[in-house]
Amino acid sequence: MPKLPVYLDNQATTRVDPRVVEAMLPHFTMTYGNAASVSHRFGWEAAEAVDRGREQVARLIGAEAREIILTSGGTESNNLAIKGVLPGLKSRGNHIVTAATEHKSVLDPMKRLGREGWELTVVPPAPDGLVSVDAIAAVLTERTVLVSVMAANNEVGTLNPIAAIGRLCRARGILFHTDAIQAVGKVPLDVNDDSIDLLSLSAHKIYGPKGVGALFVRRRDPPVRLVPLFDGGGHERGFRSGTVAVPLVVGLGEAAALAGQERAEESARILELRERLHAAISGQIPAIHLNGHKTQRLPGNLNLSFAGVDGEALMMAMRDVAVSSGSACTSANPEPSHVLRAIGVTEELTRASLRFGLGRFTTAEEIDFAADTVARAVTRLRAAEAS
Template sequence: MDYPVYLDYNATTPVDPQVLDTMLPYFTTHFGNAASRTHVYGLKAEDAVEAAREQVAELIGAMPKEIVFTSGATESINLAIKGFYEAAQHRGNHLITVVTEHKAVLDTCHHLEQLGAEVTYLLPDGDGLISRDQLEAAIKPTTILISVMLANNEIGVIQPIQELAALAQERGIAFHTDATQAIGKLPVNLRKLPVDLLSLSGHKLYGPKGVGALYIRKNIPLTAQQDGGRHERNRRSGTLNVPGIVGLGKAAALCDDLMTDEAQRLAGLRDQLETGILQQVPDTHVNGSRTQRLANTTNISFAGVDGEVLLMSLNRIAVSNGSACNSASTEPSYVLKALHLSDDLAYSSVRFSLGRFTTEADITPAIQHVTEVVARLRQEQ
């Protein structure tokens, strides 16, 4: 079977071979439970976990004790938002987020609304951005938590987190950011960025699936969401996924080393792909900001084409029309609808996301394939 060129890195990344090599001994030779501290097997596993904790902390400018390992970003987000709400609801019940957040944030907020929380959902401008003034206008005396993603998974837009988090800090409000798409692509230094809670996932940065982390700034109250062993400083009970955590740590270390050069290279390839499509395919439009966005991402609308047919016809490249978590939905992307796109344009939009193993040799054939497929579909309709 000939596999298509992979241009869906925002959905998931392949495990870097160096990450896999680092993980393998922890499935066999070093298989101990990190909580078993009475023998060498458990101590070896515990040492590996703490080394990985240091690697993740180093990548984001945190202290190792501020890192809690989870099963992925969805769990991290749930722990951050639900855990903080439960711990701080005596101070207020109002949360603020954005309508273009990942479903892990939106569905968690909807759940808390059923428990008495009041949630304000901010609507971004046509570029997908929200402003400090907009956020400030939404703050109430009862506001206890603000959650704004650092980089959007569908359109790659980067929010002005420094300004937004600084405002929250000025008002004594906790600030969470879903940084799942940003970590490993953008430099993040929590020694300077006044974020209190940050969620990330291994499989978005060339680590394994099924492992993630939550950064919890010192002195931020949080109620555990699962009990049964008081692991992770009583923040997240459960036997630690040692091979996964080791892989996440190695992936973080690689991103720390490669991120700057990788972003520059991918921006060039992304621009080449985007420019080629816009020049060769009429009636196309880039969705979201073209300046405040990830270096690897472009989201393009193709007018006059059925979106489902388009995706099925693009069989030489692996792309998507939005979040992998919403791929079964028959509704147009809620992120693109928030940017005021019509249903037809939202349906006919394609996200191209490049990554570490994308090469220049992938770009020209991809442009040609998209050009040919769109021209044929428009002619048939």
């Protein structure tokens, strides 16, 4: 029996890797200086730690350290990318493009800009969640200045063809932003190979601490100009004022370094566990629908709808397994999943959906326990419904 409850919500957040915690600790109590203090050793040591973290982040995505702006997390990175880049593009056009399956931290800034006079196109995905190059190409105009498409979806795990979308945008002289918060450290990514101009990432999805992230901003070919969202002390070369959270940046850097070293092997192991979970559940109960793409998906994501079962009731019936549901009331957002709606999942199957998120610390024993627990709960709820 595994230690309970079993955590299978790794797309919501991940446990901090003990090696990351270890790396962070001295920066709370020993090298606790302000990285902007240039007049003493406490400051110099803090600045060195920040530089190292920035290097580690840059290396993970094939960028240069000076192309990395440190932020408070994915939400800020997405907002800074979108709201920061558009003022400089006004003279070139007024059309911006994103996809209906994006995270709210991309969709909502885009919609706000749409209300403020930018012409916004929200591209619908295919039923498997894919945002195709053709779908993006079909909406581009002479006036398009920015395209934002996520690398991997946080709910259904679908991986988008971002290298192809990047190439398309580059050829048309359009800037390309990708929310890579779920993809970084899980699938191969390189800002040059993939023609990415702006890329958002977040530490807490890669076994680092919450409250820190980064935005990659291309410096050349083409150089991307940003205006800051915050004014203040001029930190991060003026693009993100506010004292840099040194221990968190050290954690982000260490998490990025570990992700770089372990990604290939880890993703293969996690994929095998996901297939084991899927097979074990489908082997025990009928009428299951897979949401998202069959193969082109995050290794650690399995999103299933159990026909005839209410997702909330199902989660209540399996309290020893921590997952999330596409129905309302399971997140900070009280709406049912906009992602499942966008890919055409019926309201009934949206209510019946569960997202299983596997990660670095997931074991085969936990997967077997989770599969049996789910199968038992679904069978019981279906029998209750039928009687």
